[in-house]
Amino acid sequence: MMTVPRQVVHVDSPTEQRNPRTTDIDLMPTIGILGMLNAEDRRVPDAVAAVLPQVARAVDFAVEALRGGHRIHYVGAGTSGRLATLDAAELVPTFNVPPDWFVAHHAGGERALRQAVENAEDDAKSGAAEIAETVEPGDFVLGLTASGRTPYVLGALAAASRRGARTGLISGNPVALKPAGVDVLIAVDTGPEAIAGSTRMKAGTAQKLILTSFSTATMIRLGRTYSNLMVSMRATNAKLRGRTVRILREATGMSAQDCSEALTDADGDLKVALVHLLSGVDVAGAAKALEAADGHVRKALDSVHVRAS
Known part of the structure; x- marks a missing residue:
């Protein structure tokens, strides 16, 4: 089998380097191509596991911001921005969060979500201007960039820091310097891409895993779940009522009948129905306990049991 000569390219980011494991990928049959891609993808979870302490700091910052009545902002360009926009959009139906809790800022605006907008990611002033108009002191701003140095993202983070917001950066470049003013750097090392420089692959997969873990852990910490169940939804149609x-x-x-009746009594509020059923207090008492517990089911149940004892 012919082997393509490996060229040494001197670049900072591992994602831009040539992958020695996939130099013959264009000579492989379809199943061989897929096998190589899959083998590279399997490296991503371990790379993400290595930065979980940094992700945990970002979650703590996000929880503090939301508890204080502030917001979370995602900032990205290209694939990074599209993944951030997707994560923010999915939190509303999944956890019934207010739509302004998570705000996504994408270089080039909405049009850039569907097609490339030339030079948008290179405009640091644009990123700074957008953040200066929307971010308040106490917010948490999380930037995403595979290279670790996208001007739009770094400009936005610098502006956020000046505004008094905490900041974090998810980077695919572990050798890039930590930007000034960034409170937590999540630099995940996924190594060379299967196709050199195609950061929509392993680097993008790592960003997706980190974002999903970050936002889900934030929701759990805020009491938007009970055990491993989604309990922050409201039954507004037949499908959701069944769920x-x-x-x-x-x-x-x-029984289904008891649960359905409790849900009706609670006006479709799953958490109220749940506290009512588990504690035996009436619906009004369950709602009051949840309000005092900031929506945490377990805390509400503990308070009800303490008062009853």
């Missing part, structure tokens, strides 16, 4: 009844049955072990 909430199933969740109530899983959480309580009670």
